[in-house]
Amino acid sequence: MSARVGVITFPGTLDDVDAARAVRYAGGEAVSLWHRDTDLQGVDAVVVPGGFSYGDYLRAGAIAARSPVMGPVVEAADRGLPVLGICNGFQILCEAGLLPGALVRNSGLRFICREIRLRVENAGTAWTADFTDGAEITVPLKSGEGRFVADDEALARLEGEGQVVFRYAEPAPNGALHDIAGVSSADGRVVGLMPHPEHAIDALTGPSTDGLGLFSSVLARLTAAA
């Protein structure tokens, strides 16, 4: 039986179809979760996709982080459930306290959509195990509030503990501190990144198929464990 990966839809979520497709391409079963759900239907992992949940009103990700479905997600993550937040999903996981740091407006103040190269800085997380440290991948970046920030102490800790998972392989176009594109929780089970691996799963529609690696990483180990 293939592993079941929940894909959450909030009002305003946009990339849920893409995330579900990526799960399927990687051999998993995508399970739709609704923002009002209070039960995760026993899924083996969760993807919080991109978009503009609740219109990004108040602050990107702030309202979604407090929606009903996030209660059980936070609880399950504390017990080690693999969770991936992409773009707005990354913002939501930061707002929910599952990931350190915050995402603020791009330094150029404009929305940026383009292909970008990322370096995998830690291939030891639940979502990067199929990569090797230092591998470079090409995926789209598309966000207006993608500049990762944290205070000096937090940055030092993230760097020291291997929690910087992805780094822009060129100067961060959004002004992210330390060129950080993605980070993980201390246990490496929860990962968030601004660029979009789910848009890089088929050469027909994306810049590469590099993004599949995140989904195959988690699925391989879920299947192995089952």
Next chain:
Amino acid sequence: MTAQAAPTSAEPADTVETAAATPGREQPYAALGLRDEEYARIREILGRRPTDAELAMYSVMWSEHCSYKSSKVHLRRFGETTTDEMRRHLLAGIGENAGVVDVGDGWAVTFKIESHNHPSYVEPHQGAATGVGGIVRDIMAMGARPVAVMDGLRVGPLDAPDTARVLPGVVSGVGFYGNCLGLPNLGGEVVFDPTYAGNPLVNALCVGVLRSEDLHLAFASGVGNKIVLFGARTGLDGIGGVSVLASETFTGSAGGGGHKKLPSVQVGDPFAEKVLIECCLELYRAGLVVGIQDLGGAGLSCATSELASAGDGGMAIDLDAVPLRAKDMTPAEILSSESQERMCAVVTPENVDAFMAVCERWDVTATVIGEVTDGEHLRITAGGETVVDVPPRTVAHDGPVYHRPLARPESQDALQADTTAGLARPATPAELAETVARLAASPQLASREWVTDQYDRYVRGNTTAATPTDAGVLRLDDAADRGIALSVDCNARFCLLDPREGARLALAEAVRNVAATGARPVAVSDCLNFGSPEDPGVMWQFAEAVEGLAQGCAELGVPVTGGNVSFYNQTGTTAILPTPVVGVLGLVEDVRRAVPSGFGPDGDAVWLLGETRDELDGSAWAGVVHDHLGGRPPACDLAAEARLVEVMARGAAAGLLSGAHDVSDGGLAQALVEAAVVSGRGATVTPPPGGLDAAAALFSESAGRMLVSVPAVAEADLARLCVELGQPAARLGRVGGDVLAIEGVDPLDVAELGTLSRATLPAVLDA
């Protein structure tokens, strides 16, 4: 501070009863844009004076924007030239919210292009954003899921001071709304010209996909069926001219009625629209909708009168039920409000509960505001009194029709006589190279990345090609490889020189761009942007352009399925260039076999399909190098364009083509530059023979041409195909290296050309 009477609704609304009793009351119809004879006609239809609310409805529905009163007599040409054969694949055509084309396998595609020009000048960001929002709702109203947007933008010169306000605002508005809706932007056009400085054009296109059986049309039928208003609340935004009525009704001057003076450009909320899209699609899937109409220009006035007149009866509406977001709105204001993100559905009584449950799931406000009645009356009440009682057809369809005078401008002969013949042409290898580079870096031809990098083109995962490709290509569904190709085009400089030929050239270019992917064109949507229809010269341009487009579509056998007209695009007495923007929808049998944009791999041959003539009048070269616009546009041979479509479609299906790029603005030279830059590869080529001087060979904008790359093993097959179809073709050279080496021209470094081209817009807009 003086105490001032707060505006209240204590003032009784102007009812039908009052109107009948006070025939002599003066009404501000002129300030609402109605002429004496139009007002008289309304009184004749009603047999009394209209109420304030009725006057508001007629004035907005009989406006140029809603009634097409100046263009109607000309637009008929599209219907007259469309044959049954052309209609064969149409599930809905002109007159619906958008045309719908059957594309086979049970799939249908609907698309439309619409202008939002004037609001985008007043407030570029919101004006452009709500332009996208409006066209998306038109597509939703057909029962389709909107799947992509494109936009044609026209602004003043890049270095004009106001361009730095207008262009970034428009781009951020298009991006903000489309990105938040999760609709990939496939590209479009950005054109700079002094005539657009006080009149930018924002033409937004949306395409939607549906299963043929899900087609929904806007009509209210079935007596007793409920009218449900859902989506955003109705407020005072976008009321525009109707505030004239408000200032009459409310005491006090600027201060007293201050709360009414909201900007007449609406404010968009894409989040509300995204939720509305998903809500509508769920309603369609559940079969809960009889008829549906979006609320755009003219708000409820338009939706109720159009639904009722397209249905089989009358309609009763209670304005007290309309959820409002402002206090003390008069009936006229509620009916005229252009608050965004609203839809109006006709629902059978037994389905109302289920309808409401779906809306509740999406947190969408929905309210029954009335029902379908028998008889020919649209009756609207407020506070228990009847404020509107009109035959709906007279509002929606029986507006005035004008035969505006038209006359070919006297200056046209002089304009056409002022050709490029006397202009100095570059001749030496150094001069030619300098000209190629200068054109590539000119605002007119430089990279649009600064714009398109602000648009999401990946969302939903079905985009297989987007700007800077010739056409956007979209897979219909990830379970199938069927797809569509879209392009929007217009060279308005050609249209000024000859509006009829210019419109045909716009059609030809859009068709060619779609053909560059291997797609076959199946439908056209047009957005006709012109100056004042009261100027006979402008009216002549308009009539000529419509005739050219209508005849052109008939020649190609591709129907016009809808579009819109935008008049009064002028500053003082100076009109914009006549700008009939043409959107073409093409069908791609297999997106995996679509021809990539640019050059193919190193070693592949470079061919030029089509003939090059000495046609430099109106060209980018004449504009950029000599600031010249005069003469005659290139000849447009639509039979040749159709042949080119056939060569491309068959060539793509047979796998003979490894790359393609349309030859248009800037001629062969610019096509080579763009192909090289987009592919990151050089080429060694010799311009086609034909007795032309080097400048004509490189910069002429002869129509009907395509630059293609051909794998060595396929050259013989392509040659045979060209012979079979009678397609002129010439082999120019080979792809390869880092340099664009054109015989007779100093070599140009591809990376440098790319840097040069990408630097132009940021240099000004990021300064």
